[in-house]
Amino acid sequence: MTQLHYVVEDKKGRIDKVLAEVFSDYSRSQIQSWLKEEAVNVNGEIVKANYKVKQNDCIDIEIPEAKELTLEPQDIPLEIVYEDDDVIVVNKPQGMVVHPSMGHPDGTLVNALLFHAGSLSSINDVIRPGIVHRIDKDTSGLLMVAKNDVAHIALQDELKERKTLRKYVALVHEVIPHEKGKIEAPIGRSKDNRQKQAIVADGKEAVTHFTVLERFLDYTLIECVLETGRTHQIRVHMDYIGYPIVGDPLYGPKKTIKGNGQFLHAKTLAFTHPTTGELMTFDSELPEIFKKTLKEIENND
Incomplete structure (x- = not known):
């Protein structure tokens, strides 16, 4: 069993957040699971995720076997x-x-x-x-x-x-003034939050093309085409240029349209069949929650 030890010096705040900063090789969700499993103690006492650390706290973690x-x-x-x-x-x-x-x-x-x-x-x-x-x-x-x-x-x-066609439809915050755009910005793991990706100088090449489909009072409906396929690529790129995806819990504003996550749908897919060599193209409907939200936005404009 792996054991971790840390004495608080200048850190403040919730223990799950502090430990995620100190032990950056582990995600905050992983640390929260240890706290739920009572694998974390402070000064010899088991604590919960909302415990606020204090100077000179001695924190010991016994990482459960995977x-x-x-x-x-x-x-x-x-x-x-x-x-x-x-x-x-x-x-x-x-x-x-x-x-x-x-x-x-x-x-x-x-x-x-x-x-x-x-x-x-x-x-x-x-x-x-x-x-x-x-x-x-x-x-x-x-x-x-x-x-x-x-x-x-x-x-x-x-x-x-880069021969596979992947088209997405996304609803983003704010009104995009131009009709088309190409975002070229390298993506890698965020240095501040391991759950997020970010634009970093030493990241992997990432290219996203977008076209405006419809404009609303406070939102824009766009089509995105992936040239590369990095983790969270569209979500990171649209946030980077100032138009985060509506409902995105990681990259978008906290108070936004009600939904079950980001309004992002992989609508069209095209590829060469591996046996026949035929070009296969498929299209899909937007989910009901997406279509309902668009109608509500139109009615409110």
Whole structure:
């Protein structure tokens, strides 16, 4: 069992926030889970996440042994847009995690796909079978999934060569005055918050193209096309230029339109079929919450 020790000198505030700053290799959510498991004590006493640290507090953490993730097929409803012997195209709902992680051990898209398809490609590690690309938990829309290794390699190569078309629709804060834009800004892990990505000088190349679809009094509906596929790319890029996505819990304003996360939908997907060589193009409807919100904004304008 790993043990951590820290004596408070000049830090103030909640213990979960302080520990996330001190032990930056661990996320705040991971530290909060230790606090829930009563693995953190201060001056010999178990404390909760809202404990406010004081100077000279002695903090000891006994990190619990990691539980091994297992991958079980689960009978979870899926919206299958297309399927053959090589590929599945699925319309992922908002709120569904793509693959298991320590925070989400089951109930994911992969669990559902294994129940539906029986087997998927084995190119990735054991908890990400078939996953060629991913979208965030609270982003909805189209994903391509490989059912065998040959298909997976072909789809992966096309992504790397930037030949796969991925179009998103997003609702952003403020009114964008110009019709089109191209954002080129490297993305990497935030130095201040490990849950976030940020524009950093030594980050990976990231390119997003956007086009204005409709303007409202305080918002803009846009279409985004990904040239690269970095974590949180559209969310980070739109926040960077001053038009954060509505409902985004990480990068947007806290008080905003009610919803279940960011108003971002992977609407269109196009790729070359790994066996037939045919160009496959798929489109999807905006989720009901998205369409309802747009109507409400129109009525209020």
